[in-house]
Amino acid sequence: MVTKEHAKSAFGAIHEAKSVLATEGLTVSYGATKAVRHVTLGIAENRVTAIIGPSGCGKSTFIRALNRMNDFIPSAKTEGLVNYRGVDIYGSGVDPAEVRRRIGMVFQRPNPFPKSILANVTWGPKINGFRGDLRELAEEALRKAALWEEVKDRLASSAFDLSGGQQQRLCIARALAMSPEVILMDEPCSALDPAASARIEDLLFELKERYTIVIVTHNMQQAARVADFTAFLDRGELVEYGETDQIFTRPREKRTEDYVTGRFG
Amino acid sequence: MNRTILASSSDLRRRRLADRAFGALCVGFTLLGLLALPLLLVQATKEGLPWLDLQFLTSFPSRFPANAGINSALWGTVWLGGLTASIAIPIGIAAALYLEEYPRGGRLADLIEINIANLAGVPSIVYGMLGLVIFVRALALQRSLIAGALTLSLLILPVIIVASREAIRAVPRSLREAAYALGATRWQVVRDHVLPAAAPGIMTGVILAMSRALGETAPLVMIGALTFVAFTPAGPLDEFTALPVQIFNWVSRPQPQFHDLAAAAIVVLLAIILLMNAAAILVRNRAQRRRKW
Numbered sequence: 001m002v003t004k005e006h007a008k009s010a011f012g013a014i015h016e017a018k019s020v021l022a023t024e025g026l027t028v029s030y031g032a033t034k035a036v037r038h039v040t041l042g043i044a045e046n047r048v049t050a051i052i053g054p055s056g057c058g059k060s061t062f063i064r065a066l067n068r069m070n071d072f073i074p075s076a077k078t079e080g081l082v083n084y085r086g087v088d089i090y091g092s093g094v095d096p097a098e099v100r101r102r103i104g105m106v107f108q109r110p111n112p113f114p115k116s117i118l119a120n121v122t123w124g125p126k127i128n129g130f131r132g133d134l135r136e137l138a139e140e141a142l143r144k145a146a147l148w149e150e151v152k153d154r155l156a157s158s159a160f161d162l163s164g165g166q167q168q169r170l171c172i173a174r175a176l177a178m179s180p181e182v183i184l185m186d187e188p189c190s191a192l193d194p195a196a197s198a199r200i201e202d203l204l205f206e207l208k209e210r211y212t213i214v215i216v217t218h219n220m221q222q223a224a225r226v227a228d229f230t231a232f233l234d235r236g237e238l239v240e241y242g243e244t245d246q247i248f249t250r251p252r253e254k255r256t257e258d259y260v261t262g263r264f265g
Numbered sequence: 266m267n268r269t270i271l272a273s274s275s276d277l278r279r280r281r282l283a284d285r286a287f288g289a290l291c292v293g294f295t296l297l298g299l300l301a302l303p304l305l306l307v308q309a310t311k312e313g314l315p316w317l318d319l320q321f322l323t324s325f326p327s328r329f330p331a332n333a334g335i336n337s338a339l340w341g342t343v344w345l346g347g348l349t350a351s352i353a354i355p356i357g358i359a360a361a362l363y364l365e366e367y368p369r370g371g372r373l374a375d376l377i378e379i380n381i382a383n384l385a386g387v388p389s390i391v392y393g394m395l396g397l398v399i400f401v402r403a404l405a406l407q408r409s410l411i412a413g414a415l416t417l418s419l420l421i422l423p424v425i426i427v428a429s430r431e432a433i434r435a436v437p438r439s440l441r442e443a444a445y446a447l448g449a450t451r452w453q454v455v456r457d458h459v460l461p462a463a464a465p466g467i468m469t470g471v472i473l474a475m476s477r478a479l480g481e482t483a484p485l486v487m488i489g490a491l492t493f494v495a496f497t498p499a500g501p502l503d504e505f506t507a508l509p510v511q512i513f514n515w516v517s518r519p520q521p522q523f524h525d526l527a528a529a530a531i532v533v534l535l536a537i538i539l540l541m542n543a544a545a546i547l548v549r550n551r552a553q554r555r556r557k558w
Contacts, residue, residue: 069442101448111439113458123457124447171443178447 020045020212021066021103021182025080028061028070035061037236038080043182048204048213050227050244052220054259058236059216060108063184066214067103068096084182101128103182104175109191110167112159112174117151120159120170124178137177145173146203165196172203176211183207185215189222201226220260224248232256306535313529321529325495326511330522335530338511340497341410341490342479342537345507348414349421349478354471356418357425358460361467364426365433366455385423392420393487401488408489411501416484421474428470432463465552472545476538482509508534 019042028036036058043049043066051059061070068089070076082089089099112120121138130137138155142148147169151162159170168188175183189197204213204226217223223230224244231241232255240247240256251257324334360381364374396416406412436459444454460467485507493514494506508530515527 067446069446072438072442072445097445097448097450099448100446105442105446107439107442107446109439111437111443113440113443114462123444124449127447127449127453127457174443174447 018045019043020085021214022083023066023080024083026062026065026082027079028058028065029077029079030073030075035236036065036233039233039236039238041231041238041241043212043214044229045212046208046210047228048208048215048226049229049231050223051214051216051231051233052218052223052259053233053239055218057233059218059233060186062233063186063214063216064105066182066184067100067105069100069105071096101178102180103184104178104180106168106171106175106183106185106188108187110164110171112162112167112170115159116156117159117162117170118155121173121177124174128178138173141173141177142170144176144207145169146199146206147173163196165192165199168192168196168200169203172200172207176207180211182212182214185213187216187218190218197222220248220262232259234259306532309528309531309535311528312525313527313532316525316529317532321526322533326493326506326514330520330526333515333523333526335508335511335533337494337497338506338508338530339533341494341505341507341510342534344410344498344501344505345413345417346475346479348410348501349417350471350475352414353418353421353425353474353478357422357471357474358429358467360422361426361429361433362455362459365430366451366459381423381426384419385427389420389481390483390487392416393484395419396484396488406502408491408504409502410498410505412488413485413490413505413507414501416488417478417481420481420484421478424474424477425471428474429463429467432466432470433459435466436462465549468552469545469549472541472548476541479507479538479541480509480534482513485510486513508537 021043023039023041026036026039026041027034039062051063053059061076064070065078066082066089070078078090084099084103087094089096089103113123115123118135118138121141122134125134125137139148139152142151147166150166151170154161159167162170168191172183172188189200192200201222204215207213208228215223215226227244229242230244230247232239232247232251232253234255240251240253242252247256248260251260257263321334322339323336324332325336326338327333360377364377393416396412396419400406400412400415401408404412406415440458440462441454444458449457490510491504491506494504496503498505512527512530512534515523515530518524
């Protein structure tokens, strides 16, 4: 459980950076099981926030609650608030499609569309009524995702011809093409080899200049390398949240310490 | 010594024997099933081929076997197939999409599910009675093509829905999530991703269902498809006959020449159905080659 004092210190840590997305007492349950329990957390703008924790601790459920992807799981029930720039994204009158346009997502396994590389990037803007040069937009997105040089000569070939790491960068480019403010990444490197993971991590450093990034990872080294802030979840509860450096070197909670030092999880 | 260790014990030998016997049994039964079709084809072709010429295809039924043909029946089948396809395919796919893609409406969806499962098992003659009561009488469509097509549509709808649902369910969830995460609406996801990905499976189901519709006799006889039609239908409200009905009529006549005519008509009907099945396989294979995940 987060004590009042700790919650305050967590918010203190991110206070200097503006919070663009914040949960308040967020609880997500599947039937009788509570996967996320009363989590209150602010996501700092233009920073990388990592969510760590043992398997089944509710990290994925939590991050999917931030752009209403749990809507597609019939048994999932969400309580509490998720404020995006002051608006509760679960509030009445909010269009979930609009939420997902602004809060993009990259998934655990690369899931490109069975289409050409170009079409993968342009589909999102196209269906959202983008009027402009789609090709130019695609080039920009692919450049930001550090994939342009590798694919510029074969934009028309199938996305499945790319390697796993390239596919995942394509999925990032696809999300970037929507010009989202926040990008949620649900263990984006778990299906990739170390070299491909390293490229994604490098990319995160560049992307945080312009985007707010939330990344779920089971890889603590990765969290330590890329994240400005880290939240530790265990059994659905937010155990500790603070600057990454502090979480890994001076954890306040015993459970956090046990986890980051590899004693459990 | 080593040889005896690895040699089969008598127990293992017995098990191997049973294994081989079972394999042989399976092959035997498979061949039995496979043999039936060529036998039927050979028999029908042998009897019907001498009659199978242009005159046979372009003539109307006649009391004289030499003058009789399947012109009206062939066109009746073409009309019936076209109308049935344009009614049953959109409704079937829409129903499958509703049941798979849209959140369950609770009791309504359950009710629909149970009904579809039951409908698939209803004998075709019962659909014929249904068609007679509803389309022919209540809606006063008479013995028209449209009444026949509506009846056949009811008959094959469960098949199309079940096949389409399977195909839609096989589309990976990750594909839908990718699209939804870009701010797509349900219809955009369905139109651009789910339907194209499920299309091969849906088309296979649809074509198989259509083959079944074209071979149905009982419901058409029930709703009063005529057996002697000396004109080709000009519109959906015209009276009609169809190939299976014509075959049924010829077979029940005493003169052996009519039996040969029936065989010739069977060859034509089988050719149409086999062509459709071949098309189904072709379409599926082509689409599967393009799809990878």
